[in-house]
């Protein structure tokens with residue numbers, strides 16, 4: 441199959457599964473020729489302004505010279521070596537970077553291949569900690585809030601929202617976890633203590649079963665694009681301390697500046713016991729994730745039987761990915777990311793607000809470099825992609841949610857075209 445004819449696209453349609461698609465009746469997948477800066481070029485010639493940052497990850501845009509350079513340089517010395525019994529500079533530099541940047545006391549790092557695996561690792565840490573501390577009476581359940589998304593592997597799925605996470609399909613094989621309603625108070629709403637009552641009640645009543653609480657701090661991503669009040673997160677931290685339960689923060693979507701803080705936990709001034717990062721860790725170049733924990737967790741695990749932490753992916757600490765992550769972190773810290781994120785926040789706020797006049801639109805919300813237009817009715821996934829492409833933008837909604845989280849380097853002109861394009865598409869919906 442040559443690249444100039446597009447018969448490979450037809451092959452894709454017939455043989456290749458894309459995320460959450462029906463192989464016999466797939467929604468369209470548009471062939472990409474290249475991507476650079478904040479644009480994606482299709483094989484069919486269209487150049488699209490990217491609203492998705494490839495699912496939260498491409499914070500510096502595509503084809504970035506410094507990230508390219510970091511990978512090329514690393515490639516000259518080694519692409520990969522096993523992490524069992526060997527170590528290397530890119531992984532150690534990354535560990536140091538993560539320990540320095542993340543909230544206090546997260547001093548121990550486990551590197552893995554993807555966000556879902558980082559969540560499995562976090563859950564395993566909590567379980568091993570609990571069996572060390574509690575022995576035979578180990579607390580084995582996890583408490584979480586509805587509307588969350590933590591990945592697609594089994595442990596991660598068990599703490600995703602029971603409805604959007606399709607628990608019914610896997611009910612008999614999924615670990616049964618404990619759920620409470622998500623907080624009602626939105627990010628900039630007025631906090632009422634009553635919003636924490638359910639969590640408090642369930643945690644204190646069932647703490648003898650619960651080893652950890654897991655949640656996405658402040659922003660629930662793929663489970664509903666919902667922004668909740670920082671005081672809720674503060675109360676969760678306090679309640680975990682009072683009830684002697686670990687707190688796992690899943691910052692795979694929110695980490696590295698997306699919400700206006702480097703990590704979303706900073707909105708509430710809290711630190712979790714275990715933290716997951718991924719997605720934008722490599723600036724969207726390759727799959728890499730990390731799970732960090734504090735000394736309470738690490739020494740708890742060490743003091744139990746067997747004392748080893750029982751996980752070890754083949755591609756753990758991949759040098760190419762680590763070198764890229766270090767370059768991405770360096771770029772982020774040297775850039776004016778806070779000014780960029782608040783510039784994007786302001787422009788999105790003004791632009792999306794005007795869409796409330798369309799009858800298809802239920803509400804709009806913006807936090808940091810994340811914008812959401814919530815519709816009354818789910819979009820038609822078979823036709824909506826083409827509508828956005830006609831507007832020269834790349835936006836991929838799900839259900840009733842049209843949302844964007846563009847690369848931080850998107851300029852005002854590009855962002856304006858992105859917002860106008862969304863407006864044009866939603867104005868035509870019913």
Ligand SMILES: *Cc1c(COP(=O)(O)O)cnc(C)c1O
Pocket residue numbers: 554555556557559589590591592656661662690691692693694718719
């Ligand atoms: C995307 C995501 C995951 C899963 O990461 P993958 O790399 O897709 O496995 C987990 N948690 C959150 C909050 C995410 O946004």
